Amino acid sequence: MTGLWRKQDLPVLVIALIGIWLLPFIISTYTLTVLMVYGMLGLSLGLIWGFGGILCFGQAAFFGLGAYTYAIAAINTGESTAPMLLAIIVPAAFAALLGAMIFYGQLTDVYLGVITLVVTLILFRLMNSTAGPQYVIGNARLGGFNGIPGFHTLNIPGQPDRFIWGDGLYHVCAFALLIVFFFVTWLLRTSFGRIAVGIRENETRISLMGYDVRARKTILFSIGAAIAGLAGALFANWGEIVTPGLFSLGQSAEIIIWCIVGGLGTRFGPIIGAAGLAYLKFLLGQQAVIDNAIIMGLILVVFVLFLPKGVVPAVVSLWHSVFGRRAARRKTRQRRARTGWTPHA
């Protein structure tokens, strides 16, 4: 129980490091950077939905908010460290407010979906309508549908003239994803994380145990938004422009699809779903024979029908049935006996 590090974390870490090193030999770092960013965005929803049971239709709102916060702050400060932090804090604070309204108002799941969806739409509209020169925050013109270009991109902290870009940015994004992944892993092992999963399982019972479900959901929602905000800021650095398209419903829907295809209730699923589908979309974008949206739609339908639990759970169970199910069971039993814990994928 004590300490959050588990033996199974080491192979994950090693494989991830090897992957970060090897992947650039296969895919360009420019593409990989955005795949990492999407992986992080997928994980942000995977955390609150897959483990906390909070289905947010507006995760893109926090992503966009992070990106815009970064761009606006970077123009005003002429460096990147404070803007990066703000890009995490602002979406988190916004989500805390929004979440408090939803969860303390005891709105049902349907309203949660509707409200987050509407908020995304409002932000999209709002940013679209800021084309005039009167819409400025400090030195930053919001630019309406043209977005904000030309902001200061990522630099080595404390050295504003030493930019991090290209391969450097890829490594920053990859390691940021790795850190966020382990943060989520460890969060889920804390009492807070276990109780969050308990809330997903049965809210009534958790409150009858004496836990304040409203506060806990608000906090988890806010953590998810912080991660999405960080992803947004990294995305802004990759694209070097932020546009209202970040807040689009299409983007929100895509995040949900990533989670479903990758596997809800797992940590790897949303990352793999996000990076996999985004890469597929990239490959499809290079041809003009079939429309992108049709293929994405088909993939979703196929998964919902034939692999409703997603890729990662399917691969895990295939692994168990092919390679020594017994060995796996024995190991699990030993671990559970030692720790008294149910593991989660």
Added chain:
Amino acid sequence: MPETVLETIGLTMRFGGVVAADNVNFKLGAGELRCLIGPNGAGKSTFFKCVTGLHPPTGGQIFMRGEETTGWHPHQIAALGVGIKTQVPNLLDGLSVFENIWMAARRFHPAAEAADRARDIIDRLALSSIAKAAPGQLAHGERQRIELGLVAVADPWLVLLDEPAAGMSAEDIDRMSGIIRDMTRTAAVIIVEHDMQFIRSVASTVTVFHQGAVLMEDHVDRVMSDSVVRNVYLGKTA
């Protein structure tokens, strides 16, 4: 006269036109074990839900250990030390039995101590063989026992048990009676039951609900022999 742990004054719960609890005045002393009986739809479960905050009552007041708790949220009432086993077990179906019980203990104790307490209760309730199973896949009787365990592990001073014997084997019921008697050393307990045999074996005072209101409250023997009670309740089932 022992301390009053639970008192309701004029407690009323309306669902649209249905008056599920009708002006209920109820008093329970510390360490007391009380049975609630009454025909289906009499309002027993509704009374429990009002007391635990699951339904904010539409009228009346609730006091616990002298403090008014009317309108409190379930988690605030639970945090005082009130545990409930609901009629349809409310469990964390996808987690392990151990985690269900651990989480209940964790509310009041550090993680490691909660784990010790959970293991202890699991032994006492003979749940060891299914400690790693998910309650969602278990039989009703087992689910009842798990819920009893997660109530007991939090050391409540007021325990509400809504039909705890339903779906249990005779052996399970014996074991449960033991656990309930253990609980009464530190807690006041209210049990909703239909099984007369069981009621006689655990309780002395019985409160009869009928159409949302308290019909009678007396010693179990006098209640059983009362003609009005026999008419509304026992007459149908005996």
